Amino acid sequence: MKEQAQNKQIGAPMDRVDGRLKVTGGAKYSAEYELPNMAYAVLVGSTITKGRLTGIDTKAAEKAPGVLAVITHFNSPKVPGFDTAGKDPSQPATVGGPLKIFKDDKIRYNDQPIAVVVADSWERARFAARLVKGQYAPEKHKTNLEANASEAFLPTAAKKNPKHPMNDYQRGQVDAYKTGAIKLESEYVIPTEVHHPMELQAITAHWEAPDRLTLYDKTQGTLATRRDFAKEWNLPEENVKVIATFVGGAFGNALHSWPHESAAIIAAKVVNRPVKLMLTREQMFTNVGYRPYTWQKLGMSATADGKITAITHESVGQTSTYEEFTESTLAQTRMMYQSPNVTTRYRLASLDVCSPIWMRGPGEATGAFALESAMDEMAHLLNLDPLEFRLRNYTEQDPEKNKPWSTKFLKECYQLGAERVGWNKRQLKPGSLRDGEWLIGYGMGVGTFGAHRGAATVGAQLRPDGTVLLQCATTDIGPGTGTVMTQIAAETLGLDPKKIRFELGNSSFPKAGTQGGSSTVNSVGPATQEACLALKEKLRTLAGAAFASAKKEDVTLTDGYLALSGSPTTRVAYADLIKQGGDKAVTVEAKPGPEGQKYSMYSFSVHFAEVRVHELTGEVRVSKLVSCADAGTIINEKTAGNQMKGGAVGGIGMALMEAAHIDDRFGRYVTKDFADYHVPVHADSPDVQVAFVNQPDPHVNALGTKGIGEIAIIGVAPAIANAIFNATGKRIRELPITPDKLI
Amino acid sequence: MNQFQYVRPTKPQAAIDAVAKDQNATFIAGGTNLVDLMKRGIATPQKLVDINRLPLTKIEKENNGLRIGALALNSTVADDKQVRQKQPLLALALNAGASAQLRNMATVGGNMLQRTRCSYFYDLAMPCNKREPGTGCGALEGINRMHAIFGFSDKCIAVHPSDMSVALVALDATVLVSGPKGERRIPFADFHRLPGDTPEKDTNLEKGELITAVDIPDGPFTKHVHYQKVRERASYAFALLSVAAALDIENNTIKAARLAMGGVAHKPWRLTAAEQSLVGKPATEESFRQAAAIAMQGAKAFKHNAYKLKLGPNTIVQALKTAASAA
Incomplete structure (x- = not known):
């Protein structure tokens, strides 16, 4: 068993390396x-x-x-x-x-x-x-987005650079949905949400x-x-x-x-x-940012047999007067579904507010609420199962960039999720299922986020006590970065993870980007892997003749010895290597290659919700939530699952309760504590079920990872909103969906 | 937080004297609300008289009812065998409030005395007649989705946040107080006030008066009871609206009924006319709907709380249905 665990670290549900410190109060946070x-x-x-x-x-x-x-x-x-x-x-x-x-x-x-x-x-x-x-x-101040939407403008960065992604996007004909055979046009609002780690x-x-x-x-x-x-x-x-x-x-703040x-x-x-x-x-x-209040309008047309013919998606997000904050609200609309005509228009409204900042699933989570709600609305218009409607418009390559996907296993996610939630129980006609006063409904929502990778550098050294110390300036805001890097190092070196220490969160360590945009494992993961390979290679050159002719991949670090797999007697004690003097440390930078030019790289997720809505009181209970992801290789099933569950719970908050309100007469928030600003408590969340396709993406990096943090929440809110529609026949286009909107 | 003196008497009279004789002194028991108010500068007592050592924690039989000491913890009362047998509605209402941690700190007397959760009351930079008389009511034309539909005035439209008090007013409880002028009994329905022109006064307690106990008369409401609380999440939230319902049913005919609402007024809102309309009627949804319609007479909504005009009757019906079917 131990042998097996040593051979296969990547994918193992390893406990967090800092779990004990965190639950015993030994972990030191910045206020401490x-x-x-x-x-x-x-x-x-x-x-x-x-x-x-x-x-x-x-x-x-x-x-x-x-x-x-x-x-x-x-x-x-x-x-x-x-x-x-x-x-x-x-x-x-x-x-x-x-x-x-x-x-x-x-x-x-x-x-x-x-x-x-x-x-x-x-x-x-x-x-x-x-x-x-x-x-x-x-x-005189301005704090209301809708009252000031007429002054909304194209972001300055887009005005100055026609290639900037915040520019208007067009493929096919402009606003072609307006002349479509079967069409809809809906407006959606998400309120200001606050990170509140x-x-x-x-x-x-x-x-x-x-x-x-x-x-x-x-x-x-x-x-x-x-x-x-x-x-x-x-x-x-x-x-x-x-x-x-x-x-x-942190969630971005x-x-x-x-x-x-x-x-x-x-x-x-x-x-x-x-x-x-x-x-x-x-x-x-x-004073530390928020997910901006955003108004959206989505127009869509389709043929009677369920092929989307056009989508127009517009949004106005709020920003401050001193800083233009932009986010990718409209990105998913451009690439998720096969549609010959797509128009997107992104605008900002400057208000007398603090600057917003990316909040988990930034932009995409906002945009997906409109897009995935509209998909459900169109499926309903067509009298089609929403999953079937999505399959009919599935993209086998990126229609925005006209490139192949690096990998896309979203269909597999659909299948996994539909089975687990019991999608076959869903009725096409809203309001068909009930249990006493509780109306039951099913809904789905899709999420995607770029599989971003940046340059990262990791230092690795063999210490006299036979342990390996790795260092990187990256941070760990909770996903378990130190844990998964330890696993990657353990597998690469062939060393017991207990002999490895991964240090982070210090600007003096080798360089890495910020922990954001689901990019840490994509970026720091390969740097850790390459640093470990370089360390082995360095030690091999010090280890004498038997190792000089050995294949690189056969060299492993075991408990106390540099060894050759398949030749148990060929080994050199660390103590002897250390005695030789000289540097036992390497620092390696890993960078993304040219694959990004050839492929379109995204993580994908789908969320399925079963909700119960009380017909008299309008209360909503999410009774089942299933999140399935195509996030490439899963390094640690436990911490990855944990991220998915956290995102799903965040999505419950977004769908049902989170909203920060400003009294526009004063320009001042009236929601300033957790009595007024609700986040989910345990009783609001079912036991979220998570499934990963777990197929490596060979183009993002050698590990095959694509990133998890954002897709965990993107698409959850519309899945719940769509399930509420299926339960009640009520389409709520302004979040959060509180009881007053359902009675 | 401001500096304050802190005393911890062991005899009720000493506690009463300490508060009665000092304009800036106040009692503290569980402190689950007062400490928050002090941290935010909303309450600025110069002396805290901690009453936790007073012998006021007992729950006992008294004449034809239960006497619950003012310092009995919310969690203790909710778990008490006698309370659960004789007044199960009270236990349900208590357990619908706050969180387990808070119920372990909060006392019965303190629960009754908690201040409103109106956001304007909690922000020193906003107008609020309850916090600072004469500054105006921020909620009247502001964000008022949590606010009153009954008994408000143009000075204040805040609601009382207690769940426990909704059950106590329905159960005809009496508040026992002891003060500088001796002891007196206040019917629960007269304990809290409507805002009128003096929203700064939540209750009819006089300066220095100490709540010592609450009496609840025995009644027939041991089985068909329900506390229906509608809130924005499954637990740990103040009510958008709540209903305490108790029925005495024989051969499917209602012999007696008790009904009160929370989250709709400056005080727990007893629905006497609706109760009377139920007596002699069959325990059916139709009877409940009629009672709910009567209950809502005179309700008036503001910009953001019109939903309460519908949520109110719906919740009354749901509470009565659940109470009637309780086995």
Whole structure:
């Protein structure tokens, strides 16, 4: 058994390497670093939405016990990068940038930080923060997307570059659905949704010298954060160190640098002490991004025998006034179904709000709600099973790029999922199934996301104790990156995973991209694999004659020895290799090859839901949820399954309860805690069933992976909305589907 | 949080004195609501009088009923054998509230005294007459999907969030209080107030008065009871609307009925006329629909809560159907 496990690490449902640390409290998150002489900072937010700060009364706060400083735009030290940002001629034309905190008197959104209070304890800082009072000259603000949709515009990046993916897209004839035989035109709305990872955003900023900065920060990219703050302070990148060993969930909101991080760094400069700043849950609504409120219109036409003839998909997403945030809302519409005519138009509306940021399944999850709902609507118009309708419009190659898929096993996913959910019980006529007062329905939704891969570098070294240490600057926001990299290394080296340690979350380690866009295993996985191969090769050259003639793939690292498989007596003890001196370490960069030019690379998923809707109270219970994915090779069935389940639960939240509402009269959120903003509790989720096709994609990388994180949620919300329609005959096109919309 | 003094008396009279004589003192029991209010600067007491050491936790038989101590925990009451036998509606309502963790902290007296969950009340930067009289009601023309359809005023349209209180008003409970002027008994229906021009006052308790117990008279409602709570997720959410229903049925004829709604008014909303309409009627859906129609008379909706005009009667019917069929 142990032998078998050693031979086959990839695919094994290995427990998380850091599981024990996490459940026992041993894992250290960014708010948990205690440094000598630490000070604590709390932000004060604007109570108006737009206008100017005419003054700030900080006297009471400054006199409060323990207060070290109250920093505002009146007294903040100059942040050198704030003046040069955007002036770099090598950078693309400006489409805005992160808020420059304390730079001027302008208020751009409600709860924008106007001051940071620094004290000798967090409690004292929090108390004093309440004593700071801003004085304002308010101006008329805009926070409602629909009221301002007429001012929506093509993103600047698209205006300046006709090849930019946010440009209007056309194949065949423009808006051809309008003249189609059987057609529909529907509008869809998703409200603002907020990431709300369990771990609050937190940072500890420590100026170790006037020009050397260390940040213990919640981030999805240690190098991106390093780059941003090195730039902000005009420092060489190597003078900034970012540590994010553990990240307690993020879902995208730590893919961007936010004002509170700048505030902590400024505060640390002012008080000349390490400063810790933690956001409150309320501030997590207002200052660290969200999935943007988005309006969509989808027109579709089809022939009576169920062939789509045209789709037009338009969207208007909200962004801030100081930054143009764009996302791929319309991408899935261009490539998922065979349709000779497709038009997409993406627009933004600038509102007086904080900038949005990618939230799990960014764009695609929003777009899929419209597309996959419309697919269900059209199937209903055609009196066709929605699965059959999708099969009739299945794409065997990418109709957008006119390239073959690298791999596509979506049909296999359809089959797996339909069997597991019991799709054969679904009735074409809505409202046909019931259990007492509960109406029962079935629905499906499809998701896809690019199998992105970037360059990544991993360092590997054999240590004197016979263990292998791997290092990479990548982060692990929860999917189990350290665990799967350990598995890849164990299989490549032939070494017991317990003898391998994969360190991450430190900007000093070899380079990798941010953990986002389902790209980590695609990118860091092959780098780990190649680093391990290079390490073996290096050791082989040190191991003498018997190994010199051996085939590379026969070399393995066993417990204590470099060995040759098939020749158990041929082995060299690590101790002897180490004694030889010299470097036992390698650093290897792995990059995507030219395959991306030849193939269109995507992960695919389908979600099937069975729901029960109470006919009198409008309550919805998701009684079954089955998620099937074509995500290439599955490195760890357990952690991959866990990601799929988490995404599915996120999809339940999106479908049924998540919505952040602004009272437009004030421009201020009325949902500012978990009593008002609901996320699913255990009782809202069935035991989500997950199935993987588990077929390697040979074109993305040598491991065959395609990525899981995003497709876990993309398509879940429409699957539930479609199941609700099947149960009740009610088509709800505005999320979330709360009881009031169903009675 | 502001600085405050903290005292922990062991005798009720000492606790009463401590609050009665200090304008800025307040009682604290489980603290599941008060601590949140203090953290947000909505409640700013300068002295907390912790009453958790007072001997007010007992659940016992008293005359022809049950007496539940004000400091009995919500979870203790919900699990109590006598309560489950004699007043199962109360146990159902308690278990529909909050989460297991909160029910393990929250007391009966505290549950009654929890403040509204209106978002405008919870945000110091928003207008709210309940929090700061004279600033206006933010919800009146704001986002008001959770708000009242009965008994509101133009000063306040907030609702009372307690589930337990909906059952207690239906069960004709009486609140026992002890204060600077001695002891008194307040019928549960008169304990909470409508907002009128003074929405800052949630109840008719006087300064320094301490809830010591709740009396619930024995009744015939030991079997056909139900608490129907409609919320946006399966657990751990305040009610969009809830209904406490209790029936005494003999040979399929209703001998007595009790009905109250939560999430519709500034206080738990007893539906006496609807109750009376059920007496002598067969326990059928038709009777329930008629009662529901009576119950909704006088309801008026705002911009975002019109759904309650339909959800109300639907939920009443569902609660009565479930109660009638309870075995």
